[in-house]
Amino acid sequence: MESRLTFLLLLLAIAFRAAAQAQAPATPGSGAPISSRDRIYTGDQSSNTITVIDPSTLSVLGTISLGSQRLSDVIGPQYIRGVNSHGLGFSRDGKYIVSTSVTSNTVTVIRTRDNAVVSQTYTDRQAHEAFFASDNRTVWVGTRGVDHITLVDGIEGGVIDTIPSPDGQTAYVNHIRSPFIHVLSVATRATLANITGLAHPFSSDMMLSADGARLWAAHKLAGVVSVISTASLRVVAVLDTGPETNHPNFAAISTNGTTTMTYGFVTVAARDATRVYAQPDAEAAPRWVRDVKSSGVEPHGLWPSADNARMYVVNEHSDTVDEIDLTRGEDGFEVVRTVGVGQEGQALVYVSNAVPEGGDGGNENLGTQGLVGGGSAVLNRVVEVDGGSGDNSSSPSALVTVRPAVGLDMFQVIGRNLRLNATYEVSAACGSCGGVRIPLLDFVASMPIPGQAGCATAPQVLGFFKFDGVYDVDSLQVREK
Structure with a gap:
């Protein structure tokens, strides 16, 4: 094992185990139906923006600029804003999103009701992914260029702690140079266990299911996914998903009113498809269901709606977002709508109740940077x-x-x-x-x-x-x- 470990992504287990689940991924019946108060956000690397979408109509409301577009003044000696918008996360209460910029090493927190920047913090090298803890304030940041996790005060800004090598109780941390996952106590920030036996040392992204029982770690270089049981802390299967495997995510769908099936979705860029698997038992290998063909090229980030009715996928090389209908049974999962977004989308998140009832509509502080031809310019x-x-x-x-x-x-x-x-x-x-x-x-x-x-x-x-x-x-x- 190399002495220098690089962390990519952490997930706080409580975020997906809350009894009154409000945000996706959510257990059946706990998330609200799709509404005009919800928002979809994409992290657009080349245009250096966050695209804001109303999921009820799948219409783009505008973009939040984090700085200048690629190849403008970003390499100038007086440029001080963000560079290369990349990862996205959100708070449990839906009031904030967090954006990481991998080149400028910045973590930006944005208020969802009016799209205003609340804080911006400089971290260590290559802030790749971030998520809020259950206190809706502390942001845990995976900085893949160094050997520790960075903790940020999302409201006031500033680094409040670092965790070396590496329910609000557990965090999972993956690596790009070591074939295991750290399991950390959020309270003590100590390592509880190491999950070994991953399919490859390079784990680019991972995701927890709504019930917290499943952890899927994607290995982009190898084109496989390690399927992990969080109860037994073991790899139960390795899925041969295909070249340029990107992000996993989940939807828990009630099949007959009493039975719930957990589906895993994996974007595979070289296939231009999202692969779908069913996993009724977290201790057993999933079965392949179908491939959902993308409308565009190189699907990357994806996230379900809180009611498990839709899965949204950003197509990195087409500058579009696909909406997949999950209500027609597993044989009917397919793209039903597509919308153009900012340039070179990497991440996508879905936030329920992002805009308060009786608010101003959530259209403040939005522009059009990066919206070039609705994807047709690529x-x-x-x-x-x-x-x-x-x-x-x-x-x-x-x-x-x-x-x-x-x-x-x-x-x-x-x-x-x-x-x-x-x-x-x-x-x-x-x-x-x-x-x-x-x-x-x-x-x-x-x-x-x-x-x-x-x-x-x-x-x-x-x-x-x-x-x-x-x-x-x-x-x-x-x-x-």
Whole structure:
């Protein structure tokens, strides 16, 4: 085990075990129906915003700006605002959300009734995910660049404590360099146990079920999910979910008025789908139910409504949110509505009763930053790669995404099933140059795929230049040099 541990995400168990559950994930009958007082929030990395959505109509009300958009003045010597909006959490009473910015190392708390910033705190490197404790004030922050958890006063701001390596009683902390999960006492901040036997050391995100009995830890690099029983503190199954597995979440659905089925939902970016599993017994392996095809590309964050009637999924590379209907039985889970949001959504949360009854409507302090064409401004192409594959079984490919970025375009490439340490070139035909093919950028496939010798990915290759209107997107080529 490496001496330096990096924490990614913590979950406070009481948040999902309260007897009078108000927030999702919720047990059947404890959460209120979807209403215009509820809100959906997405953390939009490139536009550096939080998109605010009314779930009753699935309409975007506007965005909360955390700073300038990517590639504007964010690298200037006098820039002091947030950079790279990423994770989201909320308080149990629905009065606050918390946003993490992974580049500026900031934790921002926002009041839901009027979208006003309440506090902003600088933490240690790479504040990735955060959530409120059951006191609706203390925020626990997973800072993945260092070896401890940061505790923040969400109302007044400021760091109040740190917890080294690592019901309001229990917290679960995962890592990106060690194959176990810390179980911590919130009261004493001491380690109660370590859950071992995870499928892979890199655990990018995890989630607790509404009854607190299930903890699913996603392993993005390996494309699997460790299914954990919190009662026995053991891994009961490993799900082969697929490449670029992102976030898990749960819905507890009453099947016949007396029986409740817990469904696990896992977004898998390379499949462009949310995989659904049924797990009636927390001590037994789940069964696969179906894949819900996304309307867009690369599903990432997801969260249910408190009444378990809907699951909402943000599509990172399409700048959209899908609404999945959960009321038609497991064979009928499907996307029924889609709405455009800010750029490059990472996280999504659903907050019940975010806007008080008799309030001003919750539209204050909102703007339009990042709302570019309602998702239609994004171009996505999957391009076959000219060159050998990493494992000689699957064809090498690259997902190319182009979106506007303050006067230029953000050109992003995700290389899949490539040869480890091989160099690749991306080119396109220049329309204003008589169709001449122009090299756009080179990249190296340097991220090994676990269990596949010689096989690698290039998870995020970025370039910034004018593409739209200059090059033909359908002429894109990727070749091994």
